[in-house]
Amino acid sequence: MSAPPLSRRQAALALIASAASLASCDRPDEEIVPYVEQPENVVPGVPLRFATALPLDGYARGVLATVFEGRPVKLEGNPTHPASLGATDVFLEAEILSLYDPGRSRTVREGTRIASWERFLSAFLPAVRRAEARGGEGLAILTGNVTSPTLLRLIGELRGRFPALRWHGHEPVGEANSAAGTVLAFGLPLSPLPRLDRAAVVLALDADPLGPGPDAIRHGREFAERRSARRDGRGFSRLYAVEPVMSVTGAKADHRLALAPAELRDFAAAMANRLGASLDAPALTPAAARFLEAALVDLQAHPGEALVMTGEWQPPEVHALVHWINERLRSPVEFVEPFIPDAPLPLAALAEDLRGGRVETLLVLGANPAYDAPGDLGFAAALRDSRALTVHLGSWRDETGALCRWHLPESHPLEEWSDLRARDGTVSLCQPMIRPLYSTRSAAWLLGLLMGRLDDTAHGAVRATWTAQQGGDFESWWRRALHDGVVAESAAPRVSPPPARLPALPARPSIGGLTLLFRPDPTVWDGRYGNNAWLQECPKPLTRLVWGNAAHMAPGDAAERRIADGDMIRLELGGRSLELPVLLRPGTARGVVVVTLGHGRRAAGAIGDGVGADAYPLRRSESPWAVPGLVAGSLGRKAGLLREQPDQKLEGEATELFQTLTLDAFDRRRGDPPPPSARPPSLNPDVVSDTHAWGMVIDTTLCIGCNACVIACQSENNVPVVGPEQVAGGRDMHWLRIDTYDLGTPEAPSPGFQPVPCMHCEHAPCEPVCPVEASVHDAEGLNVQVYNRCIGTRFCQANCPYKVRRFNWYGYADGQEYANQGAPVLAAQRNPEVTVRARGVMEKCTYCTQRISAARRAAEKEGREIREGEVVTACQAACPSRAIVFGDLKRPDSGVSRLRQEPQHYALLGQLGTRPRTTYLAEVSNPNPALDEGGA
Known part of the structure; x- marks a missing residue:
């Protein structure tokens, strides 16, 4: 039977469809330009890794950058750097996106007008000559916290040339209270370095060492070293927290007490009185007194391994009091001298000088006080109303740049040479990972300009700093320092402070509200x-x-x-x-x-x-x-708060989702053989792995919920941003989430963190429901997603009990990006080894299969097996506390196989029979019996 003739409408639609299909097969418009001369050591498609460092509040954290043909795409921690120890945090991971931010400053601006570097020099150099004639009178510089030896050298030279120069410093989240506390306690400014890895008992007095900050990665690693249930002869530490609001440290504490700031100061004074002080301290509440008694007895029972910490947000007298307490406990705290001999003047003095007309030329290097200065200073108004020649150097034309007469685009730290010190004084030489994307300059260039050197470069300035300090074969030393990412033996010497003095405590404020x-x-x-x-x-x-x-x-x-x-x-x-x-x-x-x-x-x-x-x-x-x-x-x-996966309250049998046990219960289990894994009957065939059986174990005892793994996965796997409107609809795209469970009471919450990637189930519920077999197992047991098969039915998502699959409702990375996320420059950040997914497909965690593939190719090339630990997933590499372990389950000696034999090992929703390859270790706590229910 012949087909019925087409109507005119059907014929037109067929013609349009055929034209569209022909157009989609046409040659692309882009022109492919080959290398005329291929750069040395660059092989297309093969990444290179270079060491450098990035600042937070001025302090260095070492990173290794993965670079594809001149463009960095991923940052990971440098194992040899004392501040990163091979791990990262969210700020380090996300710095790669800041490099390619389409909103970065690209041109010089005079007010609101685009200008040139030449025009800026014509206006700036006469002002420099006038300042020099007056010995620097009227010349001011504002910076953040400076630890760079090169910038400190240049500022020192400027002070010599301009004796009346006024250097001001401003960090919104700085160390002013901590520094003032050491002056109160010891009579001189010192930087304390508490060592959590040497502490058996820790009391955090409104301190959050596990929370964000320049030392967060080091603190997380040291905490984990004394917190692992696999103690290897070292004691399992105990953590107390006293704080006004729940912090990450408070969430991981064995015992926590909520106190307002004034009550917390009384708590610290009462502790000091118990150790021999005679401070005026009001009586504590019964709950606080009981908490103090138990914590203090515990601390005194561990001399040399007892540590009290307080946070920057506590006033200087509390910091001094904590130093006095630690001295009596012989706490594991080291001290170093500050890196800046003469501290810069405060921001308040600059605000007064601007209002008084005493500033004629002001250079703002990287700071943004028009936005982040305390409101009572009125800094933005003083800057706006000043008649001074104001110059702002920054990577963004921010609130301060918009108020200055001149704004200069600054190079990103990944584009320029520099040097930085870590908190312990260790120096890193920072090398560029990419040529500057725009016509930008560095702070070293601008300071050199003040010295009359128009042709200074950051590279030359850094080399000049270290040429004067290094003897012998400088080039060999330079290359070794760049290769390692740290300058050997450059840490600051530890100093022994004088005996701590008791501070005078001011009266409690009587203001209500x-x-x-x-x-x-x-x-x-x-x-x-x-x-x-x-x-x-x-x-x-x-x-x-x-x-x-x-x-x-x-x-x-x-x-x-x-x-x-x-x-x-x-x-x-x-x-x-x-x-x-x-x-x-x-x-x-x-x-x-x-x-x-x-x-x-x-x-x-x-x-x-x-x-x-x-x-x-x-x-x-x-x-x-x-x-x-x-x-x-x-x-x-x-208001409509936007929250991804709010806290989940667990009661009764629901605690199977997040399992906990005390250290005593763990020790009782340790001698018993591991319980047999539950294997409910299933119609699914067993997975047979030909060569490897990849799996992951996550230790919830060590997880601090910092989200470094989440951003690392986003960076590694080209996971798109969806924007607040899509998040409000529940359409986030993260392949990994951290669920927060609360097993406590409303009066005493007890949060726990559980990272949840794809479980890579051996009996995966997502597979039998897919009509096109887009969700399948490979030969090594990975549950893979074949994007070019997927037709977006979302049956797999509906059938997944873990809810770890994400559906591209829109082209979040392919034509329908949020805000400026479709800018061409952002394509340079994408990992070329991972597919950029289009609209209408499912996506999820792949165990970083591209890294497994790279290790397999390397092993085949060398004619060997993949080594234990050779494959490290992005989330595992980022984790500061080493809570994530990945490896081959077919190897009995692998780390992941050994962890599966631990007595606290469990599978999330294991009773469903999904047989997940991602499993967990229950959270182990170390409560003090004196504070347990019914305890003394």
């Missing part, structure tokens, strides 16, 4: 990462908030003020106000409201502008971390 507490944001820090889309969409530890901040409040305080979770509220303090949503946080001390800094940017860029609320205007320079007298009230409308 709430106390407003400020904290750095765990994803955007002080606001410098506000335009980084990965970090804006990264769930914050504990709260899981994304794309903004909130006011954290105790449920009891909110109930008294008729404030509900998610309400928009107004915070009023000292004639200023702030509107933002409220997030009720069980475990928050009564009488405090906590707000994170770094949001509400006005000149961050297309990603960060207008996200969240700016808390800096409510900050006070004399007390930057806590301000009493706050008034909070509801505005009568909801």
Whole structure:
């Protein structure tokens, strides 16, 4: 039978479809240009790795950059660097996206007009000559925390040429209280280096060593070394936390006490009195007194291994008090002298000089005080109204750059030469990973310009610094330092401080109302990462908030003020106000409201502008971390908080999802053989692995919920950003999430962290329901996703009990990107070894199969088997605490095989019979019997 004739409509549609298919097969428009002369050591498709360092608050953290043909695509920790120890945090991982940020500054600007470097020189050099004629009178420089030996050398030379030069320093999240505390205690400024790996008992007095910060990676590693249930002869440490709001450290503590700041100071004074001091300390509440008694007895029972820590947000007298306490406990704390002999002047002095007309030329190097200065300084107004020649050097034309007369684009740290010191003084030589993307300059060039050297380069300045210090074969030393990423034996010498003195404690403030507490944001820090889309969409530890901040409040305080979770509220303090949503946080001390800094940017860029609320205007320079007298009230409308996977409350049998046991229970289990794994009957055939059987074990005892693994996976696997509107619809694309479970009570929450990637089930529920066999097993047991087969039915997602699959509702990386995420420059960041997925397909964790493939090719080339530990997934490499272990289950001696024999090993939802290749170790805690229920 012949087919019926086509109608005119059908014929037209067929013609259009055929034309479209012919067009899709046409030759691309791009021209392929081969190398005329191939660069040395560059093989197309084969990556190179180089060592460098990146700063946070001025301190170096060493990284290894993976570079494909001149473009870095991934950063990992440098194992030889004391601040990174081979791991990363969210800031290091996301720095690669900041390099390619389309919002970076590209040109010189004079006010709002685009200008040239030549025009800037014509305006700036006469001002330099006038300043030189007056000995530097009227010349000022503002920087952040400077640890670079080269920049410190150049600033020293400038002080010699311009004796009246005024150098000011400003870090929104700095170390002013810590430095002032050492002066109170010892009479001189010192930098303490607490050693968690040498501490058997730790008391964190409003300290968050496991939270974000320059030392976070080192602290996480040291904590894990004394916290592993596989102790190898070392004791399992015990952690106490006393704090006003739940921190990451508080979440991992064996015992935690919520206290307001004034009560916390009384707690520290009472502890000192128990150790021989005679301070005026009000009586503690019964709960605080019981907690103090148990913790102090424990600390005194471990002399030399007992450590008390406090955070930067505590006032100097509490820091001094902690030094006095640690001296009596013989705590494992080392001290080094500051790297800057003469500390820079404070920002407040610069604000006064600007208002008084005493500044004629001001250079702002990388700082952004127009945004992040305390509100009472009025710095933005002083800068705007000043008649001085103001010059801003920065990678973004931020709030300060917009107010300065001249803005100069600064090279990214991955584009330029430099040197930096880590917290312990270790020096890293920083080398560029890529040629500058734009016409940018460095701080070393600008300081050299002040010295009259127009042709200075950052490379020449760094070499000049170290040529003067190194004898012998300088070139060999230079190459070795660049190769290793650290300068050998450059750590600062440890110093022995004089006997600690007891500080005088000021009277408690009598101001009523709430106390407003400020904290750095765990994803955007002080606001410098506000335009980084990965970090804006990264769930914050504990709260899981994304794309903004909130006011954290105790449920009891909110109930008294008729404030509900998610309400928009107004915070009023000292004639200023702030509107933002409220997030009720069980475990928050009564009488405090906590707000994170770094949001509400006005000149961050297309990603960060207008996200969240700016808390800096409510900050006070004399007390930057806590301000009493706050008034909070509801505005009568909801805000719509964006949270990915909120906390999950577990009760009864639901605790099988996240298993915990005490150290005593673990020790009792240790001698018993591991229980047989439950294998319910299944109709699925058993998976047969030809050569390897890849698996992963995650130790929840060691996981600190820092999200380094989440951003590492995003960077490695080209995971797109979807934006706040899509997140609100539940459409995030992260291949890995960290679930937060709470097994405590509303009065005493007890969070636990559980990273959840694809389980790579041997009996995978996603496979039999796929109509096109896009979800299948490979020969090594990996549950793979064949993108070019997938037709987007989402049956696999519906059948997955772990909910680890993501569906591309839109072309998040292919034509429908959020904001500026479709800019061509961002394509340079993508990993060429991982497919960029299109709209309408499922995607998920692949165990970094590209890394497995690379190891397989290397082994075949050398005629050997893949070695144990040769394949390291991106999440495993990033983890500061080494909570993630990956390897071959067919090897009985592999790390992952040994962990599966541990008594606390379990499979998530193992009763379903999915036989996951990703399994867990239950969280082991070490509670003090004196603080257990019914304890003395």
